[in-house]
Every structure is written in structure tokens, then in C-alpha cells.
Amino acid sequence: MNLTVLAASGRTGIALTRQALERGHTVTAVARDPERIDLPDSPNLRKVAGDVTDAAGIAAVVDKDSVVLSALGTDRAGILLTGARAVVAAGPRRVIWLGAYGTGRSAAVAGEGADMLARALGDRLADKVEADDTVLAAGGTVFHAGMLADGPESPHRRTVGLEAGPPFDLGAKVSRETVAAAMLDEAETPRRPGAVALPLAQ
Known part of the structure; x- marks a missing residue:
């Protein structure tokens, strides 16, 4: 399968790219500075420069037959929505997007912790929610995901829908490797198109 990984130089993007290669996929790894994609060369890996604020540039690197997996994060409002719109406009086969548990559609099931998260995100919250909705509307x-951590993939990992969401817990973390594996499972076997999925370690 052809996969395109956005923000491939970050820790979650590296996990997505490496695991995708291990599963035998062909990967276009996109980062503003592709030299920072710290993975060995592979005939199935293409490292390219790209910035989600440049819609034409994203359209040029996204293969319409590919599945896009985004590990994009930002500390500035507006970037995620701009990126989501650019990716959807590029017309890939599917988009699998990383968001934050306790925001938007998962806020109600996350409980009181969602309010605390909303305060911490400030003006970035609306950006996250609109980006998510853009991806969901495109199918x-x-x-x-909850609070991300480094570490191995959980042997007990599972993916659930919003109806099975646990209360938000700042102390409960999920490894980037676990999240990457869940996103790749969805790329290979779509189970929740147009929906929010929750990657859990237990």
C-alpha cells in the first residue's frame, strides 16, 4: 500500500514511518526538513520536503492512490485546519488524522478533564476541532489519543469508538508506538471511516 506520512520527522511520525516500512508498505515521508527524518534509507522510503501551509506543495507530494497518515501537531492556532484542508483538497484515497482525546467530539465522554485540556489549549482548541471535522467530513x-509518551507498543492495545471512551486522566499515557500501530491498522483495514477512534494501551 502507498502511504504518505505527514510530520514524519517528529517522534510519532518516525514511529508511523518505521512501522509502515516494517509492514511492507511504500512510504512518502513528508517533513519541512526531510534530513531530520531519522530513519535509514530504504527502497520503499521516499523523504520529501513539504509544509502543510503550502496547499500546492502538499498536492504535489500526495499521491491520489495513497492513504495519508498525519502526525501533525503545532503550538500555533490555524496550522492544523490549514493542513487538514490542504490534505483533503489533495484528494488522497483516505486520511487518518491524529487528534487529541478530550477535544471536539470526544470532549463529552472524556468528562471533567476535557475542561482542563480546553483551558490549556486556549485558541488552539477551535483549530483542532475544525481540523478534525474537516477530515471526518471527507470520510x-x-x-x-490521550497523553503521548515514548516507549514500546502496548501488547494489550486496542482501538475503540467514542461510546467506550474512558474518563480523561492526565496520568494515563499511551505510547506513540501504540498510536502508530492503531493508525496503521486503520489504514490497512478501514473500520471507522468518518468517525473518531480511540487508541488505548489496555
Whole structure:
């Protein structure tokens, strides 16, 4: 399968790219500075420069037969929505987007912790929610992950829908490797198109 990974130089993007290669996929790894994609060369890996604020540039690197997996994050409002619109406009086969548990459609099931998260995100919250909604409206899947951590993939990992969401817990973390594996599962076997999915470690 042809996969395009956005923000491929970040820790979650590296996990997505490496695991995708291990599963035998062909990967176009996109980053503003592709030299920072710290993975060995492979005939199935193409490292390219791209910035989600440049819609024409994203359209040029996204293969219409590919599935796009985004590990995009930002500390500035507006970037995520701009990126989501650019990716959807590029017309890939599917989009699998990484969001945050306790925002937007998962806020109600996350409980009181969602209010605390909303305060911490400030003006970035609306950006996250609108980006998620853009992907969902295009039939993509949005993974709402809890607090991310380094570490191995959980042997007990599972992916659930919003109806099975746990209360938000700042102390409960999920590894980037676990989230990457869940997103790749969805790329290979779509189970939640147009819906929010929750990657859990237990």
C-alpha cells in the first residue's frame, strides 16, 4: 500500500514511518526538513520536503492512490485546519488524522478533564476541532489519543469508538508506538471511516 506520512520527522511520525516500512508498505515521508527524518534509507522510503501551509506543495507530494497518515501537531492556532484542508483538497484515497482525546467530539465522554485540556489549549482548541471535522467530513478517521509518551507498543492495545471512551486522566499515557500501530491498522483495514477512534494501551 502507498502511504504518505505527514510530520514524519517528529517522534510519532518516525514511529508511523518505521512501522509502515516494517509492514511492507511504500512510504512518502513528508517533513519541512526531510534530513531530520531519522530513519535509514530504504527502497520503499521516499523523504520529501513539504509544509502543510503550502496547499500546492502538499498536492504535489500526495499521491491520489495513497492513504495519508498525519502526525501533525503545532503550538500555533490555524496550522492544523490549514493542513487538514490542504490534505483533503489533495484528494488522497483516505486520511487518518491524529487528534487529541478530550477535544471536539470526544470532549463529552472524556468528562471533567476535557475542561482542563480546553483551558490549556486556549485558541488552539477551535483549530483542532475544525481540523478534525474537516477530515471526518471527507470520510477520514480521526484518532483521539490521550497523553503521548515514548516507549514500546502496548501488547494489550486496542482501538475503540467514542461510546467506550474512558474518563480523561492526565496520568494515563499511551505510547506513540501504540498510536502508530492503531493508525496503521486503520489504514490497512478501514473500520471507522468518518468517525473518531480511540487508541488505548489496555
